[in-house]
Amino acid sequence: MNVKLTDAAREAGVGYGTASRAISGRGSVDAATRDKVLAAAEKLGYRTNAMARALRENKTRTVGLIVPGIINKFYTESATVLQDELDKSGYQLVVSTTGNDAEKERRAIESMLNRQVDAVVHAPVNPQAKFPKGFKVVELNRRSDLNRPTVTSDDATGLKELALHILDQGYRDIGIIVGPAELSTARDRKAGFINALETEATQRGIREELRFRVVHSRYSPTGGYEAFAEFRNDLPQIVVPLSTQLTLGVLKATQENGIKISDDLALACYGVAEWLAVWGPGITVFAPDLPAMGAAAATQVLTLLDAAPLPENHLSIPGQLIVRGTTPKV
Template identity: 30%
Template sequence: MSGSVRRTTMPSIEIVAKEAGVSTATAGRALGGYGSVSRKSREAVLAAAERLGYRPNSLARSMITGLTHTLGVLVPDIENPFFSRALRGIADAAHERGWEVLLVNTDEDLALERKALSVLTERRVDGLVVAPTDVADRDALQAVVDAGIPVVLLDRRVPGLEADTVGIDNRAAAKDATERLLKLGHRSVALLTGGDEKLRPKLSRPGLRGVERLAATTVGARAAGYRDALVEAGIEPRPELVSAEGFRREDAAAATRRLLALPDPPTAILALDSLLALGVLQALRGLGLRCPVDVSLVAFDDADWAEAISPPLSVVAQPIYELGAEAGRLLLDRVQGSDKRFTHRRLPTRFIERESATSR
């Protein structure tokens, strides 16, 4: 036995064209997804390519069309169910039109985000869906836009950046959730934002003054909605009840223990995502407290486990998959030449009342 490996020659586009009974140029357009090709010819070319085991040369195709058929996606925390579900929506929208997706997790690290933007730009992605780490840092994203690469912002807006955005009305959703706790008789409601320590000074201003101008993810808008509900109910916001101690589950657990050690602890907590809610529940269990008997809890995002736990979690449900899919579709429209005015899509939320919040 010689041990030599026989290499199989990949059929050329000329062979595919001959098999399909069309010109080489027509076969190239059909396989590359560009130019004008009749439906009959396209089907014949694709069938011939399948029979012959032809695989298109993506580099050659990109040289012809100017497109790599690849989208970049930057998210701050892929372990957060919001972003993993949104990514599924983006990927499905991309695959429907023949595009692939490259994912980068930035870990809420601005330096990592800037590096990722540079790398994806160098790899010539056709467009980017980005959930920015810090919406006040516009320069890196502006450089991408200036380079002619379309950008769609997911969940967050960057003031002054010419880009489509997809999200929800965060201020209204947080206000509604807070009002529901107030109607249950809670007068001391804490807010777990998931923000980091850099936000603490701004979230500690008397009455949460000016928090809506906070340039960081969705925290500012949601904190403003929380404040609005309190003020309209005649309750002075207490900055010590607003947590900016990190976005991980263990951070939320530590924040919950701190809040419940206050001389006048909260009787209810609004957590701004499902990972934070898990941290709250972990802390309550460690302290020997029960939800909602001792502390009521409402959270953003209807995670897969939210209905399965005891008690089932009351949530602000975002249409997460649809947010991702809409971001993907908007981006592909831009990549494929849409010159419509930039749009800010706001999808509706739904409050799901379960058993984690009760009357005080």
């Protein structure tokens, strides 16, 4: 039996338009009516004809997500919320990864365009990565040089709070590990953290006491491990890797070299992972709000798909400083 939407509407006792809005998730329908329509559709075995709908709307009802990797919790948490929010509006997520490689990114973009996705949520590698003119793109976590709509973490505020905490605890010799200089996340985190350190140290009259060293590396445990070698023969009081992946590498390096956190070396970092709370005495961290970033990216892209103006082109989502046992007072 070929069940039609009109059958589901009749079973639920509503009009065709109401049933259509309830099943598509687009438009205003109260929760009780939506539940009634969905129950009727399930009872009758009604299924939407996605291909016919796409042809009518001239849309594929898919959104691309291009990120460095799906193992990194930074992107899996955001992607999960992004998919949930898009699903409510009848869109599916198509994911491609770049491994932070510009050539892989170019191929990922080409693949998304060949699939005729309606829009892309993108964590840029190449700051000049190109899409066709007028194509709908929202940048997540990172920003390009092309002034596209973006959703990023408010790292400036969060890293300022982290810097103040480190100075409050008495640390003056600080080792900083950041990602590749060509990525906006690395540049922004480095600038925000160092500016906060220098400004606050000047205000406190301790600028001459402040010493910090910065090492750039790949966003990976191997990158963190290799970067820590720069400090091994001249340990700072505290090391601050500005990503969770970098932190994993630092922990491996300190373990191999018999360096005890927090006795020999204090540690604070940037990122989100459950193990940060349970490793040793717990690691002090500035944690971006990844679910909120994913939800904001969904809102941005759905607004673009509706051809509506964005209230704000660039959204900066607050995170949280979480103080734990790896930053004891000096």
